Amino acid sequence: MRTVILGSGVIGVTTAWQLAREGHEVVVLDRQPVAANETSYANAGLVAPGHALTWSSPRAPKILIKSLFQDDQALRLKLSADPRLWSWCMKFLRNCTSERARRNTLRKLKLCVYSQTALQELVAETGVEYDGIRKGLLYVYRDEASLERGIANMAILREAGQRMETLDRAGVAKVEPAFESSRAAVAGGLYCPGDEQGDSNKFTCGLAERLKQRGVEFRFSTTITGFETNRDKVEKVVTDKGAVAADNIVIALGSYSPIVGRKLGLRLPVYPIKGYSVTLPVDGYNATPEVGGVDENNLVAWCKMGERFRLTATAEFSGYDTGHSPSDFVGMIRTARELFPQAADYERPSYWACLRPMTPEGTPIFGRGRHRNLWINTGQGHMGWTMACGSARITADLMAGRSPEIDTTGMIYGTA
């Protein structure tokens, strides 16, 4: 069984792992010269079931409208004539009722928890290195009112079994001593001791190397341009380097899945939501937080990755533009300097911007369209690192005709 996987981000490579393990002959195609060179390159690194709240909530419409009129570092909505943006926003708004937000959050949480276990099992089996740290994650709040709101918002996760401790500012500094010098800047936080962190780029590249040793073929610098079909079967993937024959195909192209999928009649409700990330060297600095987390007021995430310190922020609706300038990073660096003045060399930043493949519900899309051998694994949005290994297992189960180990209601293409 020759399976061609489209995309070598964390989703494509974990899928390749799962399928190779189950005996498929696997070929992975990607336009980049190496694996994980787009969104999976420089994300926040948080494996965070504790952050599974869906973005579409009753508060979201007001926040979106406000962002049209203010220059906000956290959320930037630029209105354009793009019909895909309007269609996505309409679906997003339909998911902003409290009932749907609750349903979508619980689905996300279940997948995140399942996926984290799958990640841990994969790491134990392969020994892949990824600067992982298993000390939990901290979600901190700057004032009492936001801490109270955070506790109320997160209650749904706690009630569903997510381990979560409420901390005052002394408690935050006890969990992460890097907060000693900035205690006064936070009112407290929520600590999820089971959450973890690591570098998804290092993980994906390391896993790709292991897959190559197992005979999986990676064809890099290869752009997918179309397909050859015969009735309800896709026979070949057409690329700028020639056609590739396949028994099965998995589409794992992140934000580009809808563009390529459209060539086969798929209507994938995935929209690119841009995020910014900056990586700083930590050599010579001794107060880098080991416990990653999120400043929930400024929506800035932080994460130590080996000898690097990563910050990410911003959800920007600006189509497929991945450009950036130093001014895009000023706010997140200011936040980090305030919380962690001695964490890293803030004068030596490496900047990056990339696109979260977001669905209106916040849950990914699996299953297939009208072509019986074309499978979908995409739309993991702001949590693709967390959801990758579980999504790979679900995809492999569906392809094998098995029932996935968790309920995938609402995540199967054409049934949402």
Ligand SMILES: Cc1cc2nc3c(=O)[nH]c(=O)nc-3n(C[C@H](O)[C@H](O)[C@H](O)COP(=O)(O)OP(=O)(O)OC[C@H]3O[C@@H](n4cnc5c(N)ncnc54)[C@H](O)[C@@H]3O)c2cc1C
């Ligand atoms: C700022 C930021 C912070 C984030 N933080 C976290 C976090 O802390 N935790 C978490 O769980 N998730 C996080 N995420 C989300 C996570 O990074 C993504 O969900 C995940 O990387 C998506 O992986 P993917 O494989 O679907 O997409 P990608 O990594 O983008 O991979 C898609 C691949 O498809 C290839 N491709 C596209 N079109 C073509 C074509 N036509 N031909 C050939 N190849 C093509 C691309 O080259 C790319 O390699 C964050 C995202 C951002 C932007």
